[in-house]
Amino acid sequence: MGRNIHISASTQIGGVLEPAGALPTIIEDGAFVGGNCGIYEGTIVQEGAVIASGVIITSSTAIFDATTGSFIKRNADGRIVVPRNAVVVSGSKPIIRDGKPLESGVHLYCPVIVKYRDEKTAGSVHLEDLLR
Numbered sequence: 779m780g781r782n783i784h785i786s787a788s789t790q791i792g793g794v795l796e797p798a799g800a801l802p803t804i805i806e807d808g809a810f811v812g813g814n815c816g817i818y819e820g821t822i823v824q825e826g827a828v829i830a831s832g833v834i835i836t837s838s839t840a841i842f843d844a845t846t847g848s849f850i851k852r853n854a855d856g857r858i859v860v861p862r863n864a865v866v867v868s869g870s871k872p873i874i875r876d877g878k879p880l881e882s883g884v885h886l887y888c889p890v891i892v893k894y895r896d897e898k899t900a901g902s903v904h905l906e907d908l909l910r
Contacts, residue, residue: 779813787822792818801837801857822846824862826895832868833889835860850891856860863895866898 780891785791789811795801805811809823812831820837835841837858841850851861853857860866869890872879893899 781825784808784812786815786839788813789815790817792816801855807864820857822857822859823880824860824864826863827860828863828865828895828899829860829868831876833866834887835866835889839887839895840871841866841889842869842889847891847892861891861894864891865893865895865899866891 783805791811793811798850803817803819804822805817806823806825808826809829811817811823811829812833813831815829816834817827817829818834818836821835821839823829823835829835835858837852837856839858841858841860842848843850843861843864843909845896846910850858864880866889867909869886869888871888872885874881
């Protein structure tokens with residue numbers, strides 16, 4: 779038997795029934811999804827990933843991996859995949875036009891992988907389970 783999935787209060791997990799060929803949402807074993815998150819069509823959250831409270835992810839959401847300095851690309855099926863054991867928090871990225879950030883300083887929402895699950899993260903997730 780696999781590990782449990784933890785989904786906190788007010789989180790929405792979106793999927794689709796139609797049209798045929800649409801991309802369902804998949805949350806794998808051991809994932810932890812914090813409160814007030816939205817994980818929607820075309821998203822795969824791989825095993826052990828931790829999604830912090832308030833994070834919104836869709837198949838068109840750009841996720842930045844701060845550990846590598848690059849954005850997560852959609853897979854061959856057009857899905858966004860949150861990597862195994864990734865720890866994802868809310869963030870932002872500047873709007874770039876003609877190779878430069880806008881002078882207004884306006885940013886767009888962008889989830890950020892800040893690290894990959896370690897013993898400290900595992901302890902925090904375990905404490906959350908004990909409190910329930």
